Amino acid sequence: xxxxxxxxxxxxxxxxxxxxxxxxxxxxxxxxxxxxxxxxxxxxxxxxxxxxxxxxxxxxxxxxxxxxxxxxxxxxxxxxxxxxxxxxxxxxxxxxxxxxxxxxxxxxxxxxxxxxxxxxxxxxxxxxxxxxxxxxxxxxxxxxxxxxxxxxxxxxxxxxxxxxxxxxxxxxxxxxxxxxxxxxxxxxxxxxxxxxxxxxxxxxxxxxxxxxxxxxxxxxxxxxxxxxxxxxxxxxxxxxxxxxxxxxxxxxxxxxxxxxxxxxxxxxxxxxxxxxxxxxxxxxxxxxxxxxxxxxxxxxxxxxxxxxxxxxxxxxxxxxxxxxxx
Amino acid sequence: xxxxxxxxxxxxxxxxxxxxxxxxxxxxxxxxxxxxxxxxxxxxxxxxxxxxxxxxxxxxxxxxxxxxxxxxxxxxxxxxxxxxxxxxxxxxxxxxxxxxxxxxxxxxxxxxxxxxxxxxxxxxxxxxxxxxxxxxxxxxxxxxxxxxxxxxxxxxxxxxxxxxxxxxxxxxxxxxxxxxxxxxxxxxxxxxxxxxxxxxxxxxxxxxxxxxxxxxxxxxxxxxxxxxxxxxxxxxxxxxxxxxxxxxxxxxxxxxxxxxxxxxxxxxxxxxxxxxxxxxxxxxxxxxxxxxxxxxxxxxxxxxxxxxxxxxxxxxxxxxxxxxxxxxxxxxxxxxxxxxxxxxxxxxxxxxxxxxxxxxxxxxxxxxxxxxxxxx
Numbered sequence: 001x002x003x004x005x006x007x008x009x010x011x012x013x014x015x016x017x018x019x020x021x022x023x024x025x026x027x028x029x030x031x032x033x034x035x036x037x038x039x040x041x042x043x044x045x046x047x048x049x050x051x052x053x054x055x056x057x058x059x060x061x062x063x064x065x066x067x068x069x070x071x072x073x074x075x076x077x078x079x080x081x082x083x084x085x086x087x088x089x090x091x092x093x094x095x096x097x098x099x100x101x102x103x104x105x106x107x108x109x110x111x112x113x114x115x116x117x118x119x120x121x122x123x124x125x126x127x128x129x130x131x132x133x134x135x136x137x138x139x140x141x142x143x144x145x146x147x148x149x150x151x152x153x154x155x156x157x158x159x160x161x162x163x164x165x166x167x168x169x170x171x172x173x174x175x176x177x178x179x180x181x182x183x184x185x186x187x188x189x190x191x192x193x194x195x196x197x198x199x200x201x202x203x204x205x206x207x208x209x210x211x212x213x214x215x216x217x218x219x220x221x222x223x224x225x226x227x228x229x230x231x232x233x234x235x236x237x238x239x240x241x242x243x244x245x246x247x248x249x250x251x252x253x254x255x256x257x258x259x260x261x262x263x264x265x266x267x268x269x270x271x272x273x274x275x276x277x278x279x280x281x282x283x284x285x286x287x288x289x290x291x292x293x294x295x296x297x298x299x300x301x302x303x304x305x306x307x308x309x310x311x312x313x314x315x316x317x318x319x320x321x322x323x324x325x326x
Numbered sequence: 327x328x329x330x331x332x333x334x335x336x337x338x339x340x341x342x343x344x345x346x347x348x349x350x351x352x353x354x355x356x357x358x359x360x361x362x363x364x365x366x367x368x369x370x371x372x373x374x375x376x377x378x379x380x381x382x383x384x385x386x387x388x389x390x391x392x393x394x395x396x397x398x399x400x401x402x403x404x405x406x407x408x409x410x411x412x413x414x415x416x417x418x419x420x421x422x423x424x425x426x427x428x429x430x431x432x433x434x435x436x437x438x439x440x441x442x443x444x445x446x447x448x449x450x451x452x453x454x455x456x457x458x459x460x461x462x463x464x465x466x467x468x469x470x471x472x473x474x475x476x477x478x479x480x481x482x483x484x485x486x487x488x489x490x491x492x493x494x495x496x497x498x499x500x501x502x503x504x505x506x507x508x509x510x511x512x513x514x515x516x517x518x519x520x521x522x523x524x525x526x527x528x529x530x531x532x533x534x535x536x537x538x539x540x541x542x543x544x545x546x547x548x549x550x551x552x553x554x555x556x557x558x559x560x561x562x563x564x565x566x567x568x569x570x571x572x573x574x575x576x577x578x579x580x581x582x583x584x585x586x587x588x589x590x591x592x593x594x595x596x597x598x599x600x601x602x603x604x605x606x607x608x609x610x611x612x613x614x615x616x617x618x619x620x621x622x623x624x625x626x627x628x629x630x631x632x633x634x635x636x637x638x639x640x641x642x643x644x645x646x647x648x649x650x651x652x653x654x655x656x657x658x659x660x661x662x663x664x665x666x667x668x669x670x671x672x673x674x675x676x677x678x679x680x681x682x683x684x685x686x687x688x689x690x691x692x693x694x695x696x697x698x699x700x701x702x
Contacts, residue, residue, distance in 0.1 A: 025488070051488055057518060062511025065477025069495075072466065072478065073425070073485035093508075096471050097478065105467040106457040107673030140674050164676035 002184050007176040009150035010040050010116075013157035014078060016189060018048055021076065024161060027054040027063060028080030028116075037082040038118060038176055060089035064115060068097045068166075071113040076161060081117040084132050084170060090115075091135075098166040099141030110164045114157070119146075119212065119264070120173030123308060126300035131264045133212075134271035136168045137241040143167045143194055144242040148215035150180040152239055155192030163194060172212045197245035199252060203234035206258035206322055209249055209275070211238040214262040214294075214313065221318035231322060241271060250282050257288040260321050264313055267295040292321040339610035341531045341538070341594060343617055350546065351560040351592050354567035355629050365567065366633035373418075374635045375644075377566045378626055380414035380438050382648040385623055387434045387443055390652040391450065395601045399660045400450040404430045408564070408596030411622035412528055414438065415569035416496060420577055425486075427466045427479040427497040431528075436465040444655045454665050464493075473503040476512030476525060483516070483523040483580075494522040494580040496573070502533025504550060505541050513588065517554040522580035524573065525588045528563055530595035535608040551588035563591035564622040567629075596621060 004012070018024045026041060026048075032055045035042030045053040056063050060081055067077035081087045087094070094115065102110045121129035137144045143165055147153040153171065160167035183190040200215070201222055210218035215237045222233035234252050238244065253259050259279060261272040272293045279291055294317045301308055354365050366374055388405055395403040406413065409431065417426070417438040428435055433446040436458045449456025449468075458465060466482075469475035479497035486493045503509050504527060516523050529547050531538045544550055551558025557579070561572040569591060576587035594617040598605050605614075619625075630636050 054519070057511070057514055059511035059515060061508050062477050062480075062515045065474060065508060065512065066481035066484065066515055069427075069478035069481025069483075070485045071481070073482035075481075075485045075488070077481070092471060093474060093477070097469070097474055101467055102676055103673050104457075105460060106454050107676065108457060109460045109467065110676035112676075143675075 001181040003179050004150055004182050005176065006150045006153050006171070006178050006180070007038065007040055009154035009182055010157055010171060011042070011044070012182075013154045013161070014041070015044060015047070017158060017161045018044075018052060021161075023074065023076045024078060025052045025054060025070070025075055026078050026080065027056050027067065029056055029058050029063075029082055031055060031080050036080055038171075038173060040171075040176070041080065060086050061093050064090040064093035065097060067113045067115070068093060068101070068111055071111045071166075072101070072109060076112050078114045078116060078161060081115060083128060083173075084117045084119045085128050085130050087115070087117050087132065094136070094142070094166070094168070095139050099139050102165065103141055111166045112164045114160045114167045114169050116157075116169045116171065118171045118173050121301055121308065121312060122174065123303060123305045124301075125303040129301035129308075131266075131270075131296070133170055133241055134265050134269065134274070137271055138274070139242075141166070142242060143240065144170070145194060145240050146170045146172075146212040147239060148175065148210070148212050148237055150178070151182045151190065152192055152237070154182050155190045156194065156239065158189060158191040159194050162191070167194070170212070174213055175216075178216075192239070195240050195243045195245055197239055197248040198237045199234060199248065200237050201233065201235040203232040203256065205232045205256055206260060206325060207234045207236060207249070207252040207256045208260050208262060208318060208322070209236045209238060210262040211241065212264070214264055217313070217315040218262050218318055220315040221322065224315065224319050225322055229323065229326070231326065233322065244275070246278065246282060249279065253279065253283045254286045257286055258325050259287065260292040260294065260318060260325070262294045262313065262318055264296055266298050267293065268298050270295050289325045292324060294318050294321050339613040339616070341609065341613045343594070343620065347545075348562060348592060349560075350548075351562045352568045352572050353562045353565050354571070355565045355625055356562065359632070362629060363633040366629060366635050369567070369635075374567075374630050374633075375640075377414055377418055377570060378630060378636070378641060379644050379648075380418060381410040381566060381623055381626060382645045383437065384410040384413055384434055386648040386652040387437065387446075389649075390656045391447060392601060394447065394656050394659060395450070399656070400447060401452060402600055402602050403450050404600040405597045406431045406434075408593065408621060409528060409530070411566035411626065412526070412563040412569045412591040415566050416498070416526055416573055419570045419573035420494070420496060423464065423493045424577065425464045425466065425479070425482055425493060425495040427475040427482070427495060428468050429472070429475060429498050429500070430468055430470050431500065432498045433468055436463050439463045439465065441465075442655075443652060444659065447655065447659055448662070451659065452665070453662065455662065473499060473506035473508040473512075475499070476503070476509055477515065479523050480512050480516040480521045480586075483521040484519055487520075487522055492581060494524065494577050496524040496526055496577075499525065499527050500533060501527065501529040501531060501538050501541055501547060502536060503527065504547055513551070513554045513556070513586070516586040517556045520583065520585035522583075523586045524576045524580060525586065526573065527588065527590050529590050529592045530563070532595045532599070532605070532609065534599045534603065535605075537609070546590070548588055548590035554588075556586045556588060558588040558590065560590045560592055563593035564620045564625060566622060566626055593617075593620065
């Protein structure tokens with residue numbers, strides 16, 4: 001086992017898969033000289049050259065549309081969109097092209113491609129600090145992955161590149177410098193299957209469900225609640241939002257009888273809203289209390305660091321939500 | 327009285343032929359009689375007949391499709407009446423290994439690559455038998471959101487270049503599509519990476535009811551190519567021979583590594599936008615009459631006979647055979663079984679992940695159909 005950063009884990013997955021499979025190409029804005037908006041692709045241009053690490057114009061719809069065509073033509077493109085905010089410009093190509101071609105022509109033609117993009121905030125302003133995973137997760141034909149740890153970032157990206165369907169792979173800007181153990185070569189390449197959640201902390205009183213940065217917040221909240229309240233929290237990392245591993249979440253709730261859903265996106269129409277609806281359907285009789293949600297209030301994130309802090313969902317919000325249950 | 331009710335009709339209806347409209351458009355049929363005859367006689371043996379034959383087939387398909395829609399056998403259908411020349415030329419000017427990226431208005435081009443006519447007709451019936459074999463014919467599934475197929479063609483063409491496979495991609499579109507962002511992004515990207523791709527824009531002057539003057543201040547769409555750093559060529563969309571030449575030249579340039587070309591096939595939409603449209607509501611029917619002589623099938627016929635390349639009886643024979651074939655196909659269309667319920671969720675994903683996987687083996691529906699084609 002080696003300890004590396006989340007950023008390094010993402011880069012390693014692309015690098016290893018590019019070495020293994022000559023069909024894999026990277027494309028995106030400023031991904032060569034600049035190394036990508038979060039320096040994830042730094043150095044790959046030197047290793048693989050401009051044909052496989054392709055600098056593109058600033059044109060998100062063009063990038064994703066190009067990737068769809070390249071995937072149809074036999075390549076495996078990994079397209080980087082600087083942040084998920086800019087993915088809005090490519091939404092039609094993602095939803096109407098990438099997600100549909102397999103279905104509309106009866107499964108003849110799959111679109112094996114990955115759109116890598118980044119969620120997050122930190123005084124970036126209202127147009128650059130949004131979370132849209134719920135939108136993508138609502139689209140049949142897409143797979144949506146949001147890893148929280150370096151091991152999952154690497155393992156799930158390997159799986160995403162090898163997947164025959166289009167995968168939206170959402171990283172988190174505040175996780176890039178976090179570090180964690182990633183399996184070394186002795187343990188295989190560490191691929192993590194898409195569609196499997198993971199119980200990362202066992203507990204008996206309440207289930208906290210999170211993904212990406214909110215998974216770390218949930219783990220922190222669990223420690224606080226154990227120390228200060230004697231509450232035992234089970235923490236589930238969804239890892240994949242679509243297709244969602246409901247059995248793992250349901251089994252956990254059958255043990256704890258309480259559920260808190262933790263997300264960073266807006267409360268109205270956010271990913272947690274559909275998850276909540278599904279969970280009350282699947283485990284109403286197992287629940288001893290209403291399902292709680294931690295989510296962003298329905299306000300754009302302000303540019304002021306102080307005001308921003310008031311809005312961002314945190315471990316304190318999770319602690320508060322759990323205390324409401326007891 | 328104009329469609330907008332503002333008064334008497336102008337002397338020259340909007341969109342009428344003449345003036346600068348066809349300016350700079352390559353033509354063969356518009357040459358002087360001697361030059362035209364010489365040109366047609368100089369074509370490779372059999373080419374004129376093959377082009378004519380492809381056009382008659384496209385015409386027969388289109389007419390039959392409209393009838394089937396009126397009979398309720400198929401759904402809303404976007405007719406391409408008048409575009410037979412440019413469409414036939416686009417397929418015949420390319421090699422069979424080149425990829426086509428059609429829109430809703432080119433559903434029959436796949437039949438020029440030997441796909442049975444029943445297949446695209448079934449597509450408009452919403453029947454799985456309408457999913458042509460994409461890899462075999464190298465024709466992408468149609469794109470209905472306007473302009474989205476342009477970047478697909480660029481990406482596919484880039485892959486061909488990366489692997490030195492030597493094929494080119496051609497993406498179809500209309501005048502309205504040049505206003506969409508995807509057109510701009512695709513043209514720019516194609517030129518930057520020098521992708522072997524042809525953007526074939528048929529400028530028929532009408533995007534449903536939006537005339538070209540409300541679409542752009544650049545009436546010659548080919549001029550837009552200059553902004554991307556690629557050649558832009560105008561051609562008479564009703565002239566199958568000129569379209570053939572222009573598209574073949576663009577394909578050769580792309581194959582040699584010379585990058586993309588924007589081809590503007592200019593003309594007029596002789597028919598409605600589709601079966602749910604009635605153009606007389608928004609455009610002056612006199613313009614239709616002025617354009618009627620440009621109808622490509624009759625024009626080609628006259629030129630071919632004039633040049634002595636084929637006898638009228640031979641053309642008549644080709645024409646009646648095409649119409650008979652489509653009549654037969656149409657007659658059997660309504661008798662085919664409806665799609666089965668299993669088709670519904672079959673192919674949402676290629677690799678259905680375990681939380682979604684149904685309790686049965688994944689078997690693409692098209693594979694079942696290929697085993698027992700309903701039309702065999």
